[in-house]
Amino acid sequence: MTAEASNALQYCSDLFAYQRRVSREIHVGNIKFGGDNPVRIQSMITSDTRDTPACVKEILELAEAGCELVRVTAQTRKYAENLENIVREVRAAGCEVPIVADIHFKPDAALEAAKWVEKIRVNPGNYADKKKFEIREYTDAQYDEELERIREEFTPLVHLCRDKNRAMRIGTNHGSLSDRIMNRYGDTPLGMVESALEFARIARDNNYHNFIFSMKASNPKVMVEAYRLLVARLMAEGPDWNYPIHLGVTEAGDGEDGRIKSAIGIGSLLADGIGDTIRVSLTEDPVKEVPVALALVNNIADSHLPHDPQDQQKGTLSYNPFSYQRRASQEIVLNEIKLGGANTVRVFTSKEKYDALSHKLDKLGDFTPEIVIENSGVIAVDPENSKEIATINASTSPQLVTIPDGHPMAVIHAYRMLACKLDARHPILLKDTFHPSKDSNKDFQDTLLTAARNIGSLLCDGIGDAVIVQGEEAPGQSLRLSYNILQAAGTRIFKTDYVACPSCGRTLFNLQETTQRIRAATGHLKGVRIAVMGCIVNGPGEMADADFGYVGGAPNKINLYINKTPVQFNIPEAEAVDRLIDLIKENDKWIDAPTETVEI
Structure with a gap:
């Protein structure tokens, strides 16, 4: 983006004094988002959506911890059907926390889920769009033809959510932009924003406005730029485009590193008044995400300017x-x-x-x-x-x-x-x-x-x-x-950098244990970036900046990647970490671990 173009855009009313962005208010079940409401905290369960008791238990634990909205994956229509049972049991337990169905690839799963839950999350990069890493030149006519096909697939969900008063999140992920968007805009924040705006226009054309935007990425720089550009574009579109914003750094990882990466991405946007709801995505028990998110929101008071300079x-x-x-x-x-x-x-x-x-x-x-x-x-x-x-x-x-x-x-x-x-x-x-x-x-x-x-x-x-x-x-x-x-912040890479997703019902192996085993084996490598992904939803895309990737391909089977190119398939999980080390060695990125360390 040229300096002239950026100067014409504005994402923040005052870059030198805190002022929260004014967004419209939407309803998700009995909870209000945006407007003058507090920044809402959300998380996502990891249980198999077909296992009703396990899902209910996790949802109740998250609600008890202070989570105000809980996401559940619904990867197929069959999974989505069981949301009826999950919601019924959660409500029977006296818990009114809104439930969100997380949808990737399957419009029919979204239509089923919208019957039972208060909110649907769709990813424009893979909802009725293609993600095969194909490179082609789209003419304007071809681009419009695919966009019209998306309109036909997406409109029934918009109508159902409008008629049943369901909310929606139009959530773009940097790691899952469609081939169409990638070929037109590249792997850029601009592509992320355009992908979301396409879906928002379809919603608005059908008089549906009960939705939230998100622009998630594992790289805080990309994530911050994408959200700023989104807000600037919404401001340029007009005052009635003031939809609420959900913030999150996807695949942030675990421990101190995951908390730091989340604070950089989420915290810097909150400090500029952007954000109506957040999730801290950690490769840990989801309950541990909630106090970090609450602390981030409470901590933001320290970012406010006590006085407005002249x-x-x-x-x-x-x-x-x-x-x-x-x-x-x-x-x-x-x-x-x-x-x-x-x-x-x-x-x-x-x-x-x-x-x-x-x-x-x-x-x-x-x-x-x-x-x-x-x-x-x-x-x-x-x-x-x-x-x-x-x-x-x-x-x-x-x-x-x-x-x-x-x-x-x-x-x-x-x-x-x-x-x-x-x-x-x-x-x-x-x-x-x-x-x-x-x-x-x-x-x-x-x-x-x-x-x-x-x-x-x-x-x-x-x-x-x-x-x-x-x-x-x-x-x-x-x-x-x-x-x-x-x-x-990507400013000084002095140790192994990990991109690790937070686990969900789609995950094909134990992410927490596997991430720790990979970290223990490779944590001494300087400047090597390793992605640990539970499934293929964001895996290949988020691995664009990684040197190596460890991705669940099937139950108990792992695929290994170099950058975003798969090179080994269906490796038994018991062998996969050793095979990853062999792959690192074959590509001359391996050094032996030092024998002496000091704990500071």
Whole structure:
């Protein structure tokens, strides 16, 4: 997208002060979404949809944990038929949480499911559209002909949902764009948005408006750009296109990495006022997703600007919010460490934390501190003080610049303003918070979510040449968090990167156990990206950026991929991890694991 085109689009009413996007209100069962309602929390069960007692048990557990909407897969009409029994038993238990049927590939399953559940999720990339990785040139007439076929397939579901007062999510996934969209728009956020808008126009043509959009991807940069572009396009279409938005990073993975990746993608959009409902997709027990999602929503209050700066203070946005490009700073050298320019983003620490780790620096491996902030000569300036910034801009050589601790602005807004006013040649040191913590009992999850949202959001906009985590008191833990945020943002890949789906009723093997076995065997590989997918719904597409893929092809059978190309089929699950390792070795990506590690 050109700079001129991006300047004509607007996704956020104020990029320097928080204001929640105004969306229309829709109803899902007895729950209202959008409008002035709180951001709603949802999750998805993993049980086989044909197993009524197991599904009911999971749904009740999620509702008890605070989940406000529960998704259940319905991969065929036969599966969808059992939603009648599941919903009946859930309601008999006194639980009114709305149920969503997750539909891929099968319009007849959607039509059956809409009889029983309050909401239908459809994926435009595979609902009556083709996904065979075919490359062809579509004439306008051929493109319109396929779109008309989709209209014929989709309209009956629209009519049924309208007549039965069912809600719908038009949910595009980066990993499952159709061949038609891929050939016209490529594997891009623009393709994701256009795919969803096609379906929305069909819904609107039939006077149906009770729907939500989503734009999910495993790469936070892609996910953030897609949602921003979607909202900008909706704003351009007109005020009655203000449909609610569901946020999620798909295939986020597990543990700390999954939480960080989710906080970067979901948190940065919430900080801009976008999002009416969220799901944190972790490769863990679904109940564990709910407290993370609740914490993300509660944590977003920390992203609000306490005061709105004067208009003349705001400046011109220094980056294109719809297309990533790193800010063009100049290189400087600090204590023999090169920073800025084309160099990797560096990790700072405080002198106090450095001294606490000094006895084992040689054993910290990938989590070694690179620069001590007190010895860096960094200049702290108030981004609202134009005179201070003008003084730095007048200097003949590039200076490392940050924002002083105690500043009243929210972190994201403050650094956006700094980047607007500061000459691009000056490198910027990002902080996760302007209020360093000395509390050893502080909740680490809240610290993680805050740091990942603030630093990760700015990195995804190309801002930042160095980072320091101040919200975590423990020296080693703050360093690990710094590096893991850089990894999740795709800024500095220093370890194995995993794309792992969260499991559902379609999954053909135990994702949690398998992911842990793969992580244990390959976690020492530097810069290798491995995708672990339970089925083929998003697998091949989400593996476009992965080096290797491990995908369920049939019950207890695994297919192995290089990028998104399948190379080995129907491998017995018991052999599959070893075969994956062999494949990595055959492609010269393997190194032996180190014998000594230090837990920090």
